[in-house]
Amino acid sequence: MLLQIPPSTFLKELREQIPLVHCITNYVAMDIAANVLLAVGASPAMVHAEEEAGEFAKLAGAITINIGTLSSGWLRGMEAAAIAATQSGKPWVLDPVAHYATAFRRDATELLLKLGPTIIRGNASEIIALAGGAFRGKGVDTGDDVEHAKHSARLLADRHGAVVAVTGAVDFITDGKRAFRIEGGSVLMPRVTALGCSLTCLVGAFAAVRPGAPFEATVAAVATFAVAGELAADKSEGPGSFSWRFLDALGAIDGPCLDHRARVTTA
Ligand SMILES: Nc1ncnc2c1ncn2[C@@H]1O[C@H](COP(=O)(O)OP(=O)(O)OP(=O)(O)O)[C@@H](O)[C@H]1O
Ligand SMILES: Cc1ncsc1CCO
Numbered sequence: 001m002l003l004q005i006p007p008s009t010f011l012k013e014l015r016e017q018i019p020l021v022h023c024i025t026n027y028v029a030m031d032i033a034a035n036v037l038l039a040v041g042a043s044p045a046m047v048h049a050e051e052e053a054g055e056f057a058k059l060a061g062a063i064t065i066n067i068g069t070l071s072s073g074w075l076r077g078m079e080a081a082a083i084a085a086t087q088s089g090k091p092w093v094l095d096p097v098a099h100y101a102t103a104f105r106r107d108a109t110e111l112l113l114k115l116g117p118t119i120i121r122g123n124a125s126e127i128i129a130l131a132g133g134a135f136r137g138k139g140v141d142t143g144d145d146v147e148h149a150k151h152s153a154r155l156l157a158d159r160h161g162a163v164v165a166v167t168g169a170v171d172f173i174t175d176g177k178r179a180f181r182i183e184g185g186s187v188l189m190p191r192v193t194a195l196g197c198s199l200t201c202l203v204g205a206f207a208a209v210r211p212g213a214p215f216e217a218t219v220a221a222v223a224t225f226a227v228a229g230e231l232a233a234d235k236s237e238g239p240g241s242f243s244w245r246f247l248d249a250l251g252a253i254d255g256p257c258l259d260h261r262a263r264v265t266t267a
């Protein structure tokens, strides 16, 4: 393992600390994302109202913001939460779901990016489009390979001073200086909705454990998904059984299994 802090350290500390993760995510993802966090051992709270999101963010160890089912009121809640996170020095994660699809999403993403996310997590089309490249995404689904998004990810990491995670068949994570690829997971993962959104929330949970190490935290969260995805796929008959087996695998995974099975290499 080339990492300074192995994934198992984050998993152990997460289970000791049970961090409160303030998730502003979409209607589709709320249930599965909360279950993913509970399965691993964190404490999720899905709070998006503009009246309280800024106040709530101060209670949490990390904040995650996903624009999947955006509306004006939600956007004001996101803005308040991002500002509160930055002011209190807490890590926050941006998931710019299909930000290229409409002017409303593009403007919202531009506004949120200016608030300085600690980590940006998206699929290949989202990351390529965010860097201004030609992309082939359709709605919320990627039409591009992670391989083609590496340059865009590096560019975004430099431009925003953020950790950037691109997910897909092989994941890629960079902070502009270092970069790792993570193999694993399953072809069934993109056939269950909102697993990417759930991963964004898990990245927040791992970042809450060690706010000073967002790069290693992102690698640890993505590696946990890759290993749990492999374990779950072993026995699954299709997307349905994969979905619940994946939660079981996230609950059952322990530190030695995670470090042993994680396939993290320099990119
Ligand atoms: N073909 C694949 N093989 C293995 N793992 C995959 C594959 N595609 C996606 N994954 C994994 O699925 C998880 C979600 O990533 P994905 O890129 O599908 O997110 P997303 O497109 O944002 O998803 P969503 O918008 O539905 O939440 C990641 O852990 C990723 O590694
Ligand atoms: C299907 C879907 N639609 C808006 S958000 C979302 C979850 C996957 O991104």
Ligand SMILES: [Mg+2]
Binding pocket: 097, 122, 123, 140, 196, 197
């Ligand atoms: Mg997504």
